[in-house]
């Protein structure tokens with residue numbers, strides 16, 4: 725039990741850090757300065773205001789100083805990342821051979837946040853982390869391999885799709901999916917894409933969006949589908 729509590733605490737700290745990265749990097753801001761502060765009253769937050777999950781619950785989601793509500797995104801990211809770390813612990817995927825998989829998940833989580841905040845697959849996050857994933861496949865003995873041809877087919881197919889059906893996928897979504905095709909292969913990518921489309925469709929139906937033209941961030945759905953695919957593919961066979 726203690727190992728899951730520890731996993732959740734570490735994961736929620738990562739979630740908190742990811743929120744800062746995804747909020748600041750696309751705007752070209754420093755990750756260090758200014759230190760964490762309330763965006764409404766600009767008061768710098770103390771350490772006791774920054775404990776992931778616990779501070780939000782204790783303060784009932786409001787700033788201690790001006791009583792204005794905090795955005796929910798950071799809290800949700802902390803919970804989701806905490807639960808994800810518990811899941812990875814349960815499926816015993818914390819191992820050297822799964823590093824490319826962990827890098828894929830990390831990149832997807834960060835890009836989900838930038839997509840939610842700015843409808844953007846942030847290049848400053850995407851390119852370096854994708855390169856690290858490719859390098860880790862070369863350097864570490866892992867079940868991942870590079871599917872160069874399949875990655876290229878994905879890129880051409882998805883780029884063609886966006887020409888035939890404009891606004892079906894963003895430029896960033898095409899690049900991200902092609903990189904996943906490169907790492908996962910075509911069949912696995914199709915499963916991820918199908919699951920993400922079904923999830924997004926379901927979300928569109930239940931969320932009651934005001935207009936059909938209102939774009940929805942697609943990367944969070946892709947990320948959910950990617951994580952389930954990786955857990956299904958690798959998690960269930962590791963003991």
Ligand SMILES: [Zn+2]
Nearest residue numbers: 762765787790
């Ligand atoms: Zn405040």
